[in-house]
């Protein structure tokens with residue numbers, strides 16, 4: 263037996279219905295906030311990620327699926343979406359016009375991590391990116407958008423964690439100070455952090471090691487050393503969150519695992535998923551578009567982890583109402599054509615109908631209808647064919663009524679009392 267690759271899982275029904283629900287809600291909210299969909303390749307040149315995410319990050323050092331193609335060019339399965347969105351923004355000249363460009367995208371990401379609950383090697387994200395705006399109102403809008411998606415999905419017990427990571431004005435001095443501090447207390451840092459602290463000291467904040475985390479409590483936080491502009495920006499974002507009644511916790515040690523963030527950085531965490539507690543994360547990336555060869559446009563984005571969202575949703579009641587299904591049970595080959603005609607007619611009206619073609623016993627077909635959750639079963643055999651009438655059985659009440667099988671209208675009427683067709687007809 264050939265098995266799926268480790269850390270990559272199949273998404274099966276009924277779980278797929280939950281995902282569909284998540285994506286439908288997300289799309290509706292995106293639309294209200296003026297975000298349009300963008301779909302991007304899963305494969306990019308490796309350089310795109312090393313230059314944007316940063317060479318000393320966990321993602322680039324340990325987690326990327328990188329391989330040479332047949333011509334020896336190094337390609338990477340995308341570990342995140344922002345870099346690709348920025349690449350597409352520059353390449354397609356989407357920077358024309360003064361308005362903020364708002365895009366969302368959904369799809370798989372790939373990271374070579376240790377697979378465990380809530381952590382996979384292929385996982386899915388819902389991403390939102392707003393390019394070309396530096397107003398703090400945009401930061402607040404992004405956070406409100408993220409929270410509205412989660413709220414409309416009725417996800418509870420979430421916490422918004424907020425920090426500011428400064429800018430090219432205030433961060434360099436802080437990094438120098440940090441490097442000097444780490445150089446003195448270097449022996450206690452883990453191997454990774456020792457190596458990184460000289461070249462990219464902020465990454466130490468990302469380390470999961472207890473010793474490193476404890477050491478960090480002794481170092482000053484970047485958020486206390488922001489320049490005036492960064493301070494004003496942060497204050498305004500938080501003021502807006504207050505105005506909209508959004509609770510948040512400031513965490514001066516939140517840096518996020520990617521190098522490109524500036525100023526606003528945030529995460530939404532849950533108490534419901536154990537160790538894998540981050541449901542979504544995002545932040546501003548004011549230097550990234552220029553860094554990747556584009557115009558000097560500021561931007562901000564976030565990513566929601568879909569697996570973790572689906573796991574939270576599955577702890578609640580199923581939000582997806584089951585669509586009533588008509589099942590047609592056929593007795594004998596002669597009735598099959600008419601049953602097939604009826605199933606097609608009902609489907610074409612936007613209702614859910616199905617049948618079985620294998621000429622099984624009535625009992626077997628009734629079991630099948632039950633397992634499929636059919637609300638009504640129409641039983642058609644030679645006798646019904648001759649009478650042009652057949653019994654329609656309501657599977658919940660057990661009641662039966664005779665309906666005309668000349669066409670689908672009487673059957674539809676019986677179904678129609680329960681729901682509209684999927685196309686709203």
Ligand code: ATP
Pocket residue numbers: 342373375380381382383384385386387518519538539540541542543544565566567568569570
């Ligand atoms: P974590 O701290 O859990 O590793 P992260 O900071 O690496 O998360 P981001 O790069 O910010 O994650 O990605 C945004 C979201 O994508 C996360 O909040 C999480 O919900 C989800 N996510 C990240 N990595 C994985 C993974 N390997 N499997 C499943 N979901 C993931």
Ligand code: MG
Pocket residue numbers: 519
């Ligand atoms: Mg990670």
